Amino acid sequence: MNNKHELIYEGKAKKVFSHDDINKVIIEFKDDATAFNALKKAKFEGKGKLNCLISARIFELLIKNNIPTHFIELKNENTMIAHKINVIPLEIVLRNTAYGSLCQQTTIKPGTTLAKPLIDIYLKNDQLNDPLITRDRIELINILSSEDLDLIIDLTLKINGIMKSFFKNIQLQLVDFKLEFGYDCKKNILLGDEISPDNCRLWDMNQKNDTIVSLDKDRFRNDLGGLIEAYSEINQRINDFI
Template identity: 90%
Template sequence: MNNKYELIYEGKAKKVFSHDDVDKVIIEFKDDATAFNALKKAKFEGKGKLNCLISARIFEFLIKKNIPTHFIELKNENTIIAQKIKVIPLEIVLRNTAYGSLCKQTTIRPGTDLAKPLIDFYLKNDELNDPLITKDRIELMNIISSNDLNLIVDLTLKINEILKIFFKNIQLRLIDFKLEFGYDSKNNILLGDEISPDNCRLWDLNQKNDTIVSLDKDRFRNDLGGLIEAYSEINRRINKVI
C-alpha cells in the first residue's frame, strides 16, 4: 500500500487505510487465517486475494438486490474501496442449520435444519472472547437503539434469503454466516466487513450420501486441509455464473 495512505485499523484478516475522500476507506485483505478468537493462526498465500474477489462479487450482487453496503468498488485483486463507517460492536450470526457453537451450547444435533433462521448476537470484544449477548443486554449497554437493532435483524433476514439462492445457484448450501454493520456519515446503517468463506459456512451440494464437504474456514478450524483449494473453487463457481 502506498505510504501516502494512513493505516487506520488492522484486524485479524484486513487492514483499513485512509482514502483521499474522507468518507471512504481502502480495505486490504490479508493472507492470515485465525480461528477460536485468534488462538489458532496461520498464513495461506492467496487467501486475501480470494476473499477480496469473492466478497466484491457478493457485495455487488447484494447491492443489485437493494441491500445497503459499504462496498464501492474493487481497487485491485486484494483491495476494495468502501464507505467509511462507524462499526457497531456486534457480530450478527444467522444460522439456517445447526452446527459449530450452537451444538456445543445446546442439545441440537449437528446438521439439523432449523424450522426458521436463528439470529444470535455477539459482543465484538476480544478481551471478553466475543460473548453471546441478549437483546436486553444490548439495550442495557446502550450499544444501539432497539429500532436500529430491529432494522439490522430485518436486513439480516433479507440478506439470508438472497444469499441462500445465490449460493444454491453455485451448488453450495449456506449453513450459517456472520455479518457486521456500521453507520455512515449520514447515520445510515450499512452492511460492512466482508462476505466470504471466512465468515460463511458453505457445504458442497455436489456430494452423494449426505457427506459433508466444507468449502469454508472449517477446513482450517478442523485441520481438514485444502483451504486455498476450497476458496478457489468457490471463486471459480462464482465467476462461472456472474
C-alpha cells in the same frame, strides 16, 4: 499501499487505510487465517485475494437487491474501496442449519435443518471472547437503539434469502454466516466487513450419502487441509455463474 494513505486499523484478516476522500477507506485483505479468537494462526498465500474477490461479487449481488453495503469498488485483486463506517460492536450470526457452537451449547444435533433461521447476536469484544448477548443487555449498555437493532435483524433476514438462493444456484449450502454493520457519515446503517468463506459456512451440495464437505474456514479450524483449493472452488463457481 501509497505512503500518503495511513493505516487506520489492522484486524486479523484485513488492514484499513485512509482514502483521499475522508468518507471512504481502502481495505486490504491479508493472507492470514485465524480461528478460536486468534489462538490458532497461519498464513495461506492467495487467501486475501480470494476473500476480496468473493466479497466484492457478493456485495455487488446484495447492492443489486437493495441492501445497503459499505462496498464501492475493487481497487485491485486484494483491495477494495468502501464507505467509511463507524462499526457497531455486534456480530450478527444467522443459522439455517445447526452446526458448531449451537450444537455445543444445546442438544440439537449437527446438520439439523432449522425450521426457521436463527439469529444469534454476539458482543464484538476479543477480551471478553465475543459473548452471546441479549436484546436487553444491548439496550443496557446502550450499543444502539431498539429501532436500529430491528433494522439490522430485518436486513440480515433479507441478506439470508438473497445469499441462500444465490449459493444454491452454484451448488453450495449456506449453513450459517456472520455479519457486521456500521453507520456511515449520514448515520445510515450499512453492511460492512466481508462476505467470504472466512465468515460463511458453505457446504458442497455435489455430494452423495449426506457427506459434509466444507468449502470454508472449517477446513482450517478442523485441520482438514485444502483451504485455498476450497476458496478457489467457490470463487470459480461464482465467476462461472455470474
